[in-house]
Amino acid sequence: MDYRSKMHFYGRIFTVLGIFVMFLIPVVTWIVTGIGPDFTRVATGVLALSIIFLPGGIVEVLTYGPILGTSGTYLAFITGNLVNLKIPCVMNAREIAKTQINTEENEVISTIAVASSTVTTILIMGLGVLMLLPLKPILESELLKPAFNWVISALFGALAYKYFKGHIKYTIAPMVVVIVLSIFIPDFVQANVVIVILIAAIIAIVFARLIYNKEMKKGEVQ
């Protein structure tokens, strides 16, 4: 079995175990207390949320799978916090390591990036739970609130430099579209980031293709 097939094998086992682990709290609570869930509310709740999160979940695998690589994808889709942590973390790591997507080197780098990020998050959460009493007033203080409110903007602002640098002509079209969407339907943009990512990515790809074709043609003529 080659490396990638092995990673699919282990990744699938990890995913099944991960799903099992996710159910520990509700199932164990049910067993210990003898009180089960309200099945009608579970069904309606799952249905309502799935309308929003099922397409999002599939789009995320399709979009982020190539970026995360084989084991990175299995690991990230069990540990979560994809768009706000794992994806930018991998983007940052591959920029530093200068690896190309769909190569074995990139597979290694993205796996190590997702794993390092995962361990960091779990340790910080564990530490936070242990030190909850002294930490709570600090983290909830009005003074620090703006910092953590806008951590995602800080993260993507910093990443934007890496991705826009040297690619300005490819950023114009998606940026114009998101600016127009933001002006006219700001609430939609904020509530549907996954959809906006998809729209912006498709526009970026289409315009990149047009620019690429034009440059190829120019090259042929010259």
Next chain:
Amino acid sequence: MDIQTLKEAWWLYLIGVLVSLFIIGGALFFAKKAYIRSKELKMGKEMIKKTVISSVSFSILPSIGIFIGVITMAGLLGIPLPWVRLSVLGALHYELLAVKIATDGITVLSLNIEDFVTIAFVMTIAIIWGALFTLFFFKKYQSKVIDKVDTSNKKSFANLLFQSVFIGLVSAFFGDAFSKIFSYDIKEIQNGLYTGNEIEGSTFVPIIVFVSAFIFMAAFDYLIQKKKMTWLENIQLSLSMVMAMTLAVLLGIGGIY
């Protein structure tokens, strides 16, 4: 057993510890496999070290943000359930929405054990789709679609294709920050639950944070490229984030939120 005892029960904390160990174990397992592979591919140790350092330093601030999510939900659900939920396939906005949908009208005072179990099931089941899709279809998707894209030729469109996906992703988050200039409704959260009240407003702070992080990155890049301060390379992103977030705090002190 009453609900207050239940949501802070020792065995729920034990599950939290087990889940954390499972995740760390899985991460280390895959990292070790990748490391062995890196040796076979003759990738330098230095590159792996750089990846670990940059990923760890990069993840600290967002992880603190995720932990604040645990505190946000702790009022209603106690510590262990949000802790586990945000450790395995979780995201704060999803969890809050799940609580809202599963328990409409319930408050911290009226919450009972049945509500708690119901919330836990809804939170767990409805987020599972991405993992299930990965389990059943990712291998096929990779061989039928991703592998067809050849990135080995640097002049091919394939590299530009993935670059464009990243540009789209970053643009979307620019839009998220920029749109708040025009409308930003803060959903009130009390005791870990959306109250249904919304404060309508707008704010310039996220776009200032976004643009300043961009500028700080550019400045660090200048120091790395022109002044040869290469030691900054692994931490330039984290530093830019810290500086932009500090700016948000300073704006807050000045009364700008």
